[in-house]
Amino acid sequence: MGKVIVVTSGKGGVGKTTSTAALGAALAQRNEKVAVVDFDVGLRNLDLIMGAERRVVYDIVNVIQGDAKLPQALIRDKRLDNLFLLPASQTRDKDALTPEGVEQVMNDLKRYFDWIICDSPAGIERGATLAMRHADVAVVVTNPEVSSVRDSDRIIGMLDSKTLKAERGERMEKHLLLTRYDSNRAERGDMLKVEDVLEILSIPLLGIIPESMDVLRASNIGAPVTIADARSAPAMAYFDAARRLAGENVPISIPGEKRGIFGKIFGRKAA
Amino acid sequence: MTKVLTDSRSIRIKGRSFLALVLSPDLPLDNWLEQLDDLAARSAGFFLGRPVVLDVADLGIDKAQLKELIAQLANRNVRIMGIEGARPSMIEPGMPPAMKGGRPAADFEVEEKQAEPAVALRNSAPVKPPVPEVRSVTQSIVISEPVRSGQSVMFPEGDVTVIGSVASGSEVIAGGSVHIYGALRGRVMAGSVGNASARIFCRKLEAELVAIDGIYKMAEDMDPQLIGKAVQLWLEGDVIMAETLF
Ligand SMILES: Nc1ncnc2c1ncn2[C@@H]1O[C@H](COP(=O)(O)OP(=O)(O)O)[C@@H](O)[C@H]1O
Ligand SMILES: [Mg+2]
Secondary structure (H helix, E strand, O other): OOEEEEEEOOOOOOOHHHHHHHHHHHHHOOOOOEEEEEOOOOOOOHHHHOOOHHHOOOOHHHHHOOOOOHHHHOEEOOOOOOEEEEOOOOOOOHHHOOHHHHHHHHHHHHHHOOEEEEEOOOOOOHHHHHHHHOOOEEEEEEOOOHHHHHHHHHHHHHHOOOOHHHHOOOOOEEEEEEEEEOHHHHHHOOOOOHHHHHHHHOOOEEEEEEOOHHHHHHHHOOOOHHHHOOOOHHHHHHHHHHHHHOOOOOOOOOOOOOOOHHHHHHHHHHO | OHHHHHOOOOOOOOOOOOOOEEEOOOOOHHHHHHHHHHHHHHOOOOOOOOOEEEEOOOOOOOHHHHHHHHHHHHHOOOOEEEEEOOOHHHOOOOOOOEEOOOOOOOOOOOOOOOOOOHHHHHHHOOOOOOOOOOOOOOEEEEEOOOEOOOOEEEEOOEEEEEOOOEOOOOEEEEOOOEEEEEEEOOEEEEOOOOOOOOOEEEEEEOOOEEEEOOEEEEHHHOOHHHOOOOEEEEEEOOEEEEEEOO
């Protein structure tokens, strides 16, 4: 049985879709079968980031409404054989997702895939709660700024109350993915510090993804950053995060804090 | 049986005040019920088995709507022990009884003949809650994880201890004192059912609002010296006092 991951945040524009695609592609490169599922009905994005927008025939709403079978709606990635996308519908509204329908789709996906990664819409409404409902693991995507942190805190509360795991009295495994981390702004004190975010949210850190033009470049060519440029800083951070998700113990470093020898010398002089 | 009736002793009828939760719905009721469901989901079974008084004073609904509302609440396992603020014509047999003047009342004894009307009792009730003859054991709950933004912990029965932080945008409401072994970034209301001796303790004060017995202080009213410190807060008269703990 596959593991269901929800990538969620409360706030929009923090990097959920980017992270879903990057983690999905990173896990698929470990030879695991991965499905990424777009729950953002009406505002779908994942197809674009995966470069599959022109191959969408059926979507999750069609499957739920019985107009298509699940295998018909799944789109195989052109670059990675074991990476699939289940797109959202762009024309329907969120109410087209029914709890029973989502449950059926999730149960079917778990039989075929090792990882099912659900890209949650922003907000705390139906779309977001349905995306998290069946999750075994949550990746809480947060930017180092107060509004994002507070929204994430709200989402963590919901993960602990509105999910099937919570209702069964089990504990949802939750990880913090700190994205769009800008080391220059951090140095200037324009962003919350990593330790402050961790202290506020008090869930374990899965990784820190640096703010980088490579992310934009990857989305412009329609590829997850872990496929577009596997050597780039954000891609390497996503690969590490994927390894941690898979249970490996990989130490975390804060981007921009491994100063070279000059940094050390200056540091001493200043002291 | 008849023996008892002819007994010369008077019947002792005691008044006792209980803490009831009062629900005051807003229109439209659909929305309000939705919010209630949300609250119930977040506070896991908060209403279960508790005495609840339904306050419909300013609601402007008719009898049929009131019946429907009671049924809706019953579906949610909220059992109404009384209805406050309803016109007499709205209450029919089978409905919870009408209640008036929800305020703490002292125990009282009535001789058989000189039974006082309930109204008099209400007016004579002292402002301060009575000191019970037998002190009940102070109740408390311990929350062993952080209180997250959007969550609300309500415990009118007594003290609340949180092992973890209370997030910005969350609230803890306690009848007694509140102890937070973590940062207090949200709202805390201690002594919320009329207990001026309740206190608030936290490891790190960054609160949005603190209140004791209805007297409150907003973040901007707090002494900047105390922010970020371990602090206790208590009430002296109408003023919230605070000092660092360690
Ligand atoms: N690490 C990053 N560096 C630079 N830009 C990023 C990064 N992560 C995300 N972005 C950009 O931020 C925007 C929002 O990202 P997206 O993944 O769509 O967020 P969400 O799905 O949470 O709304 C996009 O334009 C994306 O390219
Ligand atoms: Mg998105």
